[in-house]
Amino acid sequence: MEDTITAISTPIGVGGIGIVRISGSKSLDIARKLFRTKAGKKIKDYKNRYFYYGKIVDSEGKTVDEVLMVIMLAPNSYTKEDIVEIHCHGGIVPLRQILKLTIQQGARLAQPGEFTKRAFLNGRIDLAQAEGIMDLICAKTETAAKASIQHMEGILSERIKNMRENLIDLLARIEVTIDYPEEDIEEIEAKRCIESLTYINKEIDRLLATADRGKLIRQGIKVVIVGKPNVGKSSLLNALLRENRAIVTDIPGTTRDIIEESLDINGVLVRILDTAGIRKAKDIIEDIGIKRSIQNMKEADLVLWVMDATRIIDKEDLEIAESIKEKKKIVILNKVDNHVIIDLNNVKEYIEGVPVIRTSAILGQGISDVEKRIYDMVMSGKIQADDELMITNIRHQEALMRANEHIRDALDALKDNVALDLVSIDIRGACDALGTITGESVTEDLIDKIFSEFCLGK
Ligand SMILES: Nc1nc2c(ncn2[C@@H]2O[C@H](COP(=O)(O)OP(=O)(O)OP(=O)(O)O)[C@@H](O)[C@H]2O)c(=O)[nH]1
Numbered sequence: 001m002e003d004t005i006t007a008i009s010t011p012i013g014v015g016g017i018g019i020v021r022i023s024g025s026k027s028l029d030i031a032r033k034l035f036r037t038k039a040g041k042k043i044k045d046y047k048n049r050y051f052y053y054g055k056i057v058d059s060e061g062k063t064v065d066e067v068l069m070v071i072m073l074a075p076n077s078y079t080k081e082d083i084v085e086i087h088c089h090g091g092i093v094p095l096r097q098i099l100k101l102t103i104q105q106g107a108r109l110a111q112p113g114e115f116t117k118r119a120f121l122n123g124r125i126d127l128a129q130a131e132g133i134m135d136l137i138c139a140k141t142e143t144a145a146k147a148s149i150q151h152m153e154g155i156l157s158e159r160i161k162n163m164r165e166n167l168i169d170l171l172a173r174i175e176v177t178i179d180y181p182e183e184d185i186e187e188i189e190a191k192r193c194i195e196s197l198t199y200i201n202k203e204i205d206r207l208l209a210t211a212d213r214g215k216l217i218r219q220g221i222k223v224v225i226v227g228k229p230n231v232g233k234s235s236l237l238n239a240l241l242r243e244n245r246a247i248v249t250d251i252p253g254t255t256r257d258i259i260e261e262s263l264d265i266n267g268v269l270v271r272i273l274d275t276a277g278i279r280k281a282k283d284i285i286e287d288i289g290i291k292r293s294i295q296n297m298k299e300a301d302l303v304l305w306v307m308d309a310t311r312i313i314d315k316e317d318l319e320i321a322e323s324i325k326e327k328k329k330i331v332i333l334n335k336v337d338n339h340v341i342i343d344l345n346n347v348k349e350y351i352e353g354v355p356v357i358r359t360s361a362i363l364g365q366g367i368s369d370v371e372k373r374i375y376d377m378v379m380s381g382k383i384q385a386d387d388e389l390m391i392t393n394i395r396h397q398e399a400l401m402r403a404n405e406h407i408r409d410a411l412d413a414l415k416d417n418v419a420l421d422l423v424s425i426d427i428r429g430a431c432d433a434l435g436t437i438t439g440e441s442v443t444e445d446l447i448d449k450i451f452s453e454f455c456l457g458k
């Protein structure tokens with residue numbers, strides 16, 4: 001980690017300020033070369049955690065931008081290395097110019113997530129905490145943010161470390177027992193092992209029980225609006241979004257491509273998709289659109305099946321009903337502001353146990369019921385306390401599952417009176433699996449892979 005790295009840490013675009021961040025042993029040198037006070041003076045000795053007002057100059061001494069620069073000396077910084085942050089104006093040109101100057105002075109462009117990777121490699125945070133930081137940055141709902149903060153603050157890591165230490169303790173005891181192979185000691189030790197392992201097994205199960213909801217909160221669910229042309233699918237999307245996102249006309253076949261937007265329903269991230277009305281296509285473009293509708297319908301976690309309440313159910317409705325027979329769904333009877341003639345008896349077999357909501361998308365009637373139903377169906381009893389620790393990351397979930405498999409194998413072996421030294425192989429396996437969550441037992445490849453998914457400048 002000899003190199004000094006540099007990156008633009010704020011999003012690329014136009015903003016009030018933008019930040020170039022430099023980390024590594026050359027950071028202060030680079031600051032000395034590029035920064036001048038307003039009066040044009042160089043500063044030799046920078047103070048820790050001190051904001052300097054001045055300008056960044058190029059090799060000819062010309063002003064590139066007026067900036068504020070802050071110094072954070074090792075080890076009390078994000079990466080535990082010397083960090084310099086240059087807060088300049090948030091335009092693409094000054095940011096790029098300053099970045100270029102820092103590179104000319106010996107810094108290297110950082111890879112995605114490299115600052116956080118250094119924080120991890122330098123021992124300031126563990127892997128689960130690093131992932132928590134990234135999840136917080138990417139969180140699209142408050143609930144997702146709350147869950148990630150717990151990871152960032154190390155609450156998950158603490159639990160994992162405790163369990164891992166317990167296992168290491170067991171291993172040490174087993175080793176001692178093996179050295180003094182008296183029958184009764186082994187028996188006592190086996191009993192103690194069973195107790196501890198059963199406890200850890202339950203603890204892991206408790207964490208795993210939160211994973212479904214956790215993943216849902218992190219990734220959201222895919223809700224797809226389907227139905228015949230002209231029933232009001234796009235109008236429903238617009239009503240849910242409270243904006244005129246999709247084109248609405250009275251011409252059947254208006255929507256031709258998928259429109260995807262995000263909704264936050266009580267902290268649940270919902271990816272909602274409006275699709276082309278399904279019928280026998282009138283031209284090649286519509287045909288492609290309908291194929292996309294069907295593909296997305298298949299991938300949906302939940303289908304909103306919209307029908308026009310002012311019309312009778314026909315063959316096209318029945319075909320759609322058939323194709324979503326197996327899907328989790330909500331039936332929407334739209335246009336109830338007009339004379340309702342639809343008779344649901346004709347689709348009785350398809351909607352048994354399925355909620356039916358009457359809406360008027362153009363008047364906004366019934367829309368909150370749709371939201372409430374989506375929320376209830378998604379949660380289906382999975383509500384839990386706001387501050388409960390949740391597993392939101394598939395990597396963590398898989399590691400916990402692996403750990404529990406080893407623990408169950410160890411327990412089975414113990415109950416079958418298998419020799420303790422053989423049991424210890426499984427306990428070690430569980431230990432390693434837990435260690436991958438916090439990063440105590442991970443390969444370099446895995447570390448690289450995890451951080452490469454982070455964003456640039458973090
Ligand atoms: N009266 C009434 N008309 C509605 C309602 N919702 C939609 N409409 C009308 O129905 C027509 C079709 O609406 P869209 O939202 O474009 O229907 P769609 O299902 O997206 O149609 P395609 O994109 O062609 O598949 C438009 O003229 C809307 O104004 C409603 O609740 N009440």
Ligand SMILES: [Mg+2]
Pocket residue numbers: 233234235246247254255274275276277
């Ligand atoms: Mg439409």
